[in-house]
Amino acid sequence: MSIDRRFSISATAALFPVLLLCGWLVVHEWRAYVGADDALRAFEAYRAGLEAVEKVSAERGPTNSLLGQALPIPQAMMLSLRRARDDSDARIEKLLAMLQADRCQSCVVEPARIAEARSELADARANADRLIDLPLASRRERALTGAVDRMIGIVPQFAPAINALAANVVKGDAGALNCLILATLSADLREYAGQLGSHFTAALTARRPLDEDDQLAIERTEGRIDQLRALIDAHVRGRPALNSLAFDRMNREYFGVGIAYITDVRRLATRAGGAGISPGQLANRYVPQMRSISAFRDQVLDLAQTEVRRHREEAMALLAGSALASFLLIAALLSMVMLFRRRVIRPLLDATRVIGAIANGDLTAEVPAAPYRDEVKAMFDAIDVLKANSVERDRLERERASLIYELKTMAETDFLTRLLNRRAFESRARATCAEQNAAAPELALIMFDLDHFKKINDTYGHDTGDRALQIVAALCRETCRPSDIVARWGGEEFAVLSRVHDAAQALAIADRLRRRIRETRIPFEGGEGFTMTASFGVAFGLASASACDSGDVGRLFRRADRLLYQAKEAGRDRVVADPTTVLDDAP
Structure with a gap:
C-alpha cells in the first residue's frame, strides 16, 4: 500500500463523521425545502382548480338566461355566453397544464379526470345549445331541467383533484390548513349559490309556479348554504385577518341582498302565473351578489399564499444556512488535508501519476x-x-x-438541394419503419414531382431550373415537421416520409406543401419570374419491424409512385392518396 493511499485512508476516516453529520443536516433541510416548494406549486394548482370551478359554475348564469330567452337571441346575450365559455376553457387549460407539469411532481393528480370533465362540459354545452336553438314553446321542462342538471354535474368532478392538491399543500405546510379549509368552503358556497339560482330556470322559462321537486331542490340547496355559512363563521371567528371587509361584504351583499332577492322570487314563483320574470332577469339581479363570495375566497387564498411562500422562504434560508456552514467546515478541513498532502506526499508520486495517466490515455494530466x-x-x-x-x-x-x-x-446528401439522396432516404425509411411509436402508428410516404419541369429548363435555362429545385427544397424544410424525412428522389422528384397518427395528418402536410409550391414565385433574371405546380402521391402503411422485414417498404414506394402518376394523369397540381383521395383547388 502506497503512502498516498495510507494517508488518504487516514484522512477519510477522520473526515467521515464530519461529512456524515453535515450531509444529514443538509439533506434534512433540503427535504424540508422541497416539501415547502412542492406545497407552493400544489397551492398554485389548487388555486387554479378553484378558479376553474368558479368559471364553470359562473357559465351556468348566461346559459340559464339563454334557455329562458325567446328567439331570436340578442347578440349581447350570445356574446356573454361565449365570453363565459372562453373563460372556463382558459381556466381548465391552465389547471391541466399545472397538473401535467414535470416541475411539480405533487401536482400530477388525476389530469385524466379533469380532461374527462372538460369533455362532458362540451357535451353539456352542446345539449344546451340544441335547446336554445329551439323556439321557446318547444323547450320541454324535462329537457331544460336535464340541461341545467348536466351543467351542475360537471363541478363535482373537479373535487378529487382539488382535494388531493389541498392535501399536498398541507403536507408541505400545515400552517395553511385553516385557510385552505376556508377557501374550499367559500368555493363550495359559490357553487351552491349558483345552483340555487339554477333551480328556478325551468319554472321561470315555462312561466309556471314552482312544483314540489323545485321546492325540494331549493330547500336542500338553501340548507347546504346555511351549513356552509355556519362553518365559515366558525373558522373566521377569532381570526382578525379573516374577519375583514371582504367577509363583511359577503354577509351584506350575498347573505343580505342576494338571499333576500331569492326569497322574493321564490314567493312570487308560488303564484299561478309564476314569478313573471325570465331566467336572464334573475341572473342579472342575483349573480352580481355572488361576486362577494369570490372576493372573500380570493382574500383567503391570498393569505394562504402568503403563508405558504413565507414557509418556503424560511425553508430556503435554513437550507442555505446549513449548506453554507457545512461547506465552510468541510472546506477548512479539506484545506488542511490538501496542504499537508501537497507539501509532503505529492512530490513523491507526481512522476508515477503523470506516466500512468498518459499510459491510460488521459492527456490532460499536467x-x-x-x-x-x-x-x-x-x-x-x-x-x-x-x-x-x-x-x-x-x-x-x-x-x-x-x-x-x-x-x-x-x-x-444531394449536392444541389442539400436534402438526403435516394440511397440515404431508403436506408432511413427502413429504420423509421421499424421504430415503435404508439402516438404515430402509420407510415405515410409523400412523393411529388414538379409539373412540366423540362419546359422550365427549356424556357428559362438550367441555372433557373436548379434554383427552382433549391427553392422547393427550402419549402420542404419549412413546411415539413422536424421528424419527417425529406429527400430529392431524382431529377425534379422529391419524397417525404412521415410518421402520422392518421391519414388526414399526412394529407394536410402534402396539401400544404402543394399550395406553398404553387404560391411561390421563382425569380428569373430579366423577368418577373414564374410559378410552378407539383403533383403528389401519398401511400400509407403500418409501421412495424415485421412490415420492414417483409418488403412492405418497397411496395410503399411503388404505390406512392403509382399514385403520383395518377395525379399527373388527373390534371396535375393535386394530391392523390391511397385509398384514392384527391385534394386540389377545384371549386
Missing part, C-alpha cells in the same frame, strides 16, 4: 513544473516529449474521424 534537477528533470523532460507525441497522435485521429464523417455526409 506535468509538474517544479524546479527539479538532474535525473528527475530529465525524466520530466522525457514525459513532456511523450505527452506531446500522444497529443499529436490524438489530434490526427480526431481529424481522420472528422474526415470520415464529412465523406459519409457527402455520400448521403
Whole structure:
C-alpha cells in the first residue's frame, strides 16, 4: 500500500463523521425545502382548480338566461355566453397544464379526470345549445331541467383533484390548513349559490309556479348554504385577518341582498302565473351578489399564499444556512488535508501519476513544473516529449474521424438541394419503419414531382431550373415537421416520409406543401419570374419491424409512385392518396 493511499485512508476516516453529520443536516433541510416548494406549486394548482370551478359554475348564469330567452337571441346575450365559455376553457387549460407539469411532481393528480370533465362540459354545452336553438314553446321542462342538471354535474368532478392538491399543500405546510379549509368552503358556497339560482330556470322559462321537486331542490340547496355559512363563521371567528371587509361584504351583499332577492322570487314563483320574470332577469339581479363570495375566497387564498411562500422562504434560508456552514467546515478541513498532502506526499508520486495517466490515455494530466534537477528533470523532460507525441497522435485521429464523417455526409446528401439522396432516404425509411411509436402508428410516404419541369429548363435555362429545385427544397424544410424525412428522389422528384397518427395528418402536410409550391414565385433574371405546380402521391402503411422485414417498404414506394402518376394523369397540381383521395383547388 502506497503512502498516498495510507494517508488518504487516514484522512477519510477522520473526515467521515464530519461529512456524515453535515450531509444529514443538509439533506434534512433540503427535504424540508422541497416539501415547502412542492406545497407552493400544489397551492398554485389548487388555486387554479378553484378558479376553474368558479368559471364553470359562473357559465351556468348566461346559459340559464339563454334557455329562458325567446328567439331570436340578442347578440349581447350570445356574446356573454361565449365570453363565459372562453373563460372556463382558459381556466381548465391552465389547471391541466399545472397538473401535467414535470416541475411539480405533487401536482400530477388525476389530469385524466379533469380532461374527462372538460369533455362532458362540451357535451353539456352542446345539449344546451340544441335547446336554445329551439323556439321557446318547444323547450320541454324535462329537457331544460336535464340541461341545467348536466351543467351542475360537471363541478363535482373537479373535487378529487382539488382535494388531493389541498392535501399536498398541507403536507408541505400545515400552517395553511385553516385557510385552505376556508377557501374550499367559500368555493363550495359559490357553487351552491349558483345552483340555487339554477333551480328556478325551468319554472321561470315555462312561466309556471314552482312544483314540489323545485321546492325540494331549493330547500336542500338553501340548507347546504346555511351549513356552509355556519362553518365559515366558525373558522373566521377569532381570526382578525379573516374577519375583514371582504367577509363583511359577503354577509351584506350575498347573505343580505342576494338571499333576500331569492326569497322574493321564490314567493312570487308560488303564484299561478309564476314569478313573471325570465331566467336572464334573475341572473342579472342575483349573480352580481355572488361576486362577494369570490372576493372573500380570493382574500383567503391570498393569505394562504402568503403563508405558504413565507414557509418556503424560511425553508430556503435554513437550507442555505446549513449548506453554507457545512461547506465552510468541510472546506477548512479539506484545506488542511490538501496542504499537508501537497507539501509532503505529492512530490513523491507526481512522476508515477503523470506516466500512468498518459499510459491510460488521459492527456490532460499536467506535468509538474517544479524546479527539479538532474535525473528527475530529465525524466520530466522525457514525459513532456511523450505527452506531446500522444497529443499529436490524438489530434490526427480526431481529424481522420472528422474526415470520415464529412465523406459519409457527402455520400448521403444531394449536392444541389442539400436534402438526403435516394440511397440515404431508403436506408432511413427502413429504420423509421421499424421504430415503435404508439402516438404515430402509420407510415405515410409523400412523393411529388414538379409539373412540366423540362419546359422550365427549356424556357428559362438550367441555372433557373436548379434554383427552382433549391427553392422547393427550402419549402420542404419549412413546411415539413422536424421528424419527417425529406429527400430529392431524382431529377425534379422529391419524397417525404412521415410518421402520422392518421391519414388526414399526412394529407394536410402534402396539401400544404402543394399550395406553398404553387404560391411561390421563382425569380428569373430579366423577368418577373414564374410559378410552378407539383403533383403528389401519398401511400400509407403500418409501421412495424415485421412490415420492414417483409418488403412492405418497397411496395410503399411503388404505390406512392403509382399514385403520383395518377395525379399527373388527373390534371396535375393535386394530391392523390391511397385509398384514392384527391385534394386540389377545384371549386
